[in-house]
Amino acid sequence: MAQGSDSNDASYRSPSPAGGRQSSSDDVKKVMRREKNRIAAQKSRMRQTQKADSLHLESESLEKENAALRKEVKQLTEEAKFLSSVLSSHEPQCAGLAPTSPDLPYPPPHHHHHHHAAYHQHIAVPHYQH
Template identity: 60%
Template sequence: MARDSDSSDSSYSRYQPASGRQENFEESKKVMRREKNRLAAQKSRQRQTLKADTLHQESEHLEKENAALRKEIKQLNEELKYFSAVLRNHESLCSVMTSSNEEMVYPNHSFHQTLSNSPARLHL
């Protein structure tokens, strides 16, 4: 092959007109922008997944806490029924009990001062 031919000229293969270089530059920018966008979308999806997982864990924790509180409320209501029954039985048997100013007063009982000095009234 002759040295003058286009195929043997190494500078020819590297030569591109200005418009060709501009197109390559624009294409390169598009590829870079797409890659950057793809990475940003992937990162966004990871954040969404992490947030959903966190919300799910918090929801499960709150459901367990709610169940425990409901169980405690049930237990406290049972205690209230029991102590109300004990109080009713005591009232029916107690000859010392008197009533004044809508407060229950037990003068001969050790908890008399607790009831009479308490700002909150016991309503059962």
């Protein structure tokens, strides 16, 4: 990229403090400095490319993970809706279930508990694969 400007610099000479031509050791130092700079720029561009490639791969991986998680959320939402509908349709048939108050996590105990547990065994709920 910036190498085209190097050829123009070769014909330009800044005057030395003594007003004469620069010594050959100054020319060698200038060439060495340019070469070192060229190599440093090349390494910098290589690191930038590697970083961009790495970020691209990470982005693709995160996109795939995001898609998989969205699919799982959709399946779990469908499963929750299904289980909710199964419960709603079964509640009227279940004489042992009393309405629960919002403060209680479980229905209050009742005297038909053993019969009630056996009664609920007839509910068939499909198992969803994730």
